[in-house]
Amino acid sequence: TARQQIGEMEDFNELCEKLVEAAHKSDFSEVRRHLKDEGKVHYLWQPTSDQAKAIRQAVDICVGAEEELLKGWFVTAVNEWGVDQERILLLTNKCIHRIKKGSTEETSKPTELKDVIRVDYGSYKAAKKSLTTFIWKRDIEQQHGVRVFTPFRDGSRSVNDVVREGMKDEDKGEFYRDYRAFNAEDEPWKEEVFVQELAAALMAASEFSKSTGGAGFEVRPAEMVKEMPGGLGSVLYNSLGLGKGGK
Numbered sequence: 001t002a003r004q005q006i007g008e009m010e011d012f013n014e015l016c017e018k019l020v021e022a023a024h025k026s027d028f029s030e031v032r033r034h035l036k037d038e039g040k041v042h043y044l045w046q047p048t049s050d051q052a053k054a055i056r057q058a059v060d061i062c063v064g065a066e067e068e069l070l071k072g073w074f075v076t077a078v079n080e081w082g083v084d085q086e087r088i089l090l091l092t093n094k095c096i097h098r099i100k101k102g103s104t105e106e107t108s109k110p111t112e113l114k115d116v117i118r119v120d121y122g123s124y125k126a127a128k129k130s131l132t133t134f135i136w137k138r139d140i141e142q143q144h145g146v147r148v149f150t151p152f153r154d155g156s157r158s159v160n161d162v163v164r165e166g167m168k169d170e171d172k173g174e175f176y177r178d179y180r181a182f183n184a185e186d187e188p189w190k191e192e193v194f195v196q197e198l199a200a201a202l203m204a205a206s207e208f209s210k211s212t213g214g215a216g217f218e219v220r221p222a223e224m225v226k227e228m229p230g231g232l233g234s235v236l237y238n239s240l241g242l243g244k245g246g247k
Helices: 002-024 030-036 051-064 131-137 159-165 188-211 231-239
Strands: 068-080 085-090 097-098 111-114 118-126 144-148 176-180 217-223 223-225
Touching: 002 030, 002 188, 030 131, 030 223, 051 068, 051 085, 051 097, 068 188, 085 188, 118 188, 131 231, 144 159, 144 188, 144 223, 188 217
Parallel strands: 118 217, 118 223
Antiparallel strands: 068 085, 068 176, 085 097, 097 111, 118 144, 144 176
16 A cells, blocks of 8 residues: 555665664664664564574675675575576675575675665566567566676676677676565565665665775666566576575
């Protein structure tokens, strides 16, 4: 209902204000306290005991001595083929780390906050020029995600990238990685809440970036066009849940 939406937006705005204010003061413990949300003030994501153990192991591998961990999440990371992959996402005052559960340092994918161009978050809109996205348009447009833009690609090239590289008018200055709520297909009502939580945390991260000499980055609501470069293969992969379990 409209009243519920207003309440959710007020809650989101309150969370953003708390996190950004604490980050502006470089108060790491206060940011962590709000994101941990032990009192369930904002009903933020909470790990299971197994997930918490995996996150601690990931922190030991990824987070450097000069970094302050803000929070870790289990997420669905969407790769360059549109394939959903279970990953652990760690946000610090300096980096966004992405790593497979139970993996090693060699497979981690860190992105320094100073390299983030901007962050979009919100619902998806199916790409118009794809038969795959046309067929699965309804499913795609029920999804929500967070899209992190960087000046470099952090994965392999997809077929869409190869085509675009041959187009003279194509802007090659931006690449992105999408993150969605883990197991969103099982509990879709949690997805929008998770996206708002991650967006708010990234607003705080942007503030930390400014305090260490970075320019910071904008975190903004947007309707994001979603492509499926892997076509039917990616859709079947996702529908069978083959990306779960750290694959």
